[in-house]
Amino acid sequence: MISVFNLLLSGLFLFVGEYISGEKILSDSIGPSKDLDSDVMLTENEVVTIVFRTRERYPTSELLNIVVVDPQNKEYFWEEKFYASSKSVTRTRDFFSFTPEVSGIHHIKISNADFQTDVKFVSGMANPREQPLFLITMFVSFLIMFVGVLSLKYGTIMESIKSRRVSVKGALNFCIALSISLIIMYNTVRL
Structure with missing residues (x-):
């Protein structure tokens, strides 16, 4: 038993983990003509997870550019590949995590989206993959x-x-x- x-x-945690652990910092969407460009307060050594979601049907993946500039003007850059589903009813989801080295206001920019993607930042989320x-x-x-x-x-x-x-x-x-x-x-x- x-x-x-x-x-x-x-199995339940895989789908609702972002709702029961961590604190939502920011929620927005990006697309072919819209980038995310925002300032958020992040805490030193507390893992920040970015959750990507889409219902779009797209034959290939998109390569998202993620840029984070900390309060000391130190810039971090990642490229994250995100796959959309080829099925019409499936909602795809992926995670990307990073850990800020200092506390304070961080400037975050996510660009280069090929299809409509919802983006949510969660601080302190328990990511099952990790x-x-x-x-x-x-x-x-x-x-x-x-x-x-x-x-x-x-x-x-x-x-x-x-x-x-x-x-x-x-x-x-x-x-x-x-x-x-x-x-x-x-x-x-x-x-």
Whole structure:
């Protein structure tokens, strides 16, 4: 049961992590005729994650130019490749992170967009890709869940589905498994 909750919570975190961790600093959109050019307050050594999103259909990727100028006029430059989906209903998303070396007002410019892209800056966001134990936890949870499902008899599964009764023991097991899973995910993602 813990492995099932781990899989559900880690999958959920991939989609809602930016909303439950970190503080939104700036939200805007860029496109072929619109660049992002703004000043924002950033804190020293606190990771800033830029979330890129689009619903556009575009056959190739765009190469975004990201320029950050800190309060000491030190300039940082990155090129970030962002892929749009070729399917009409899919919303694609990507992340880019950097860590400011000084606190203060930073000038940020993002340019060279080939299609309409939403951009959001989040300070202190827990990015799953940067957590070394995130994928390991997902894999181990899947493996344990798969072995557990294979070890159950078909009749046992059908009986538990048909009975629909909630026992005190079942509710207690549910609460304990959910609590342990939340602790595992909290430590894995480092919220």
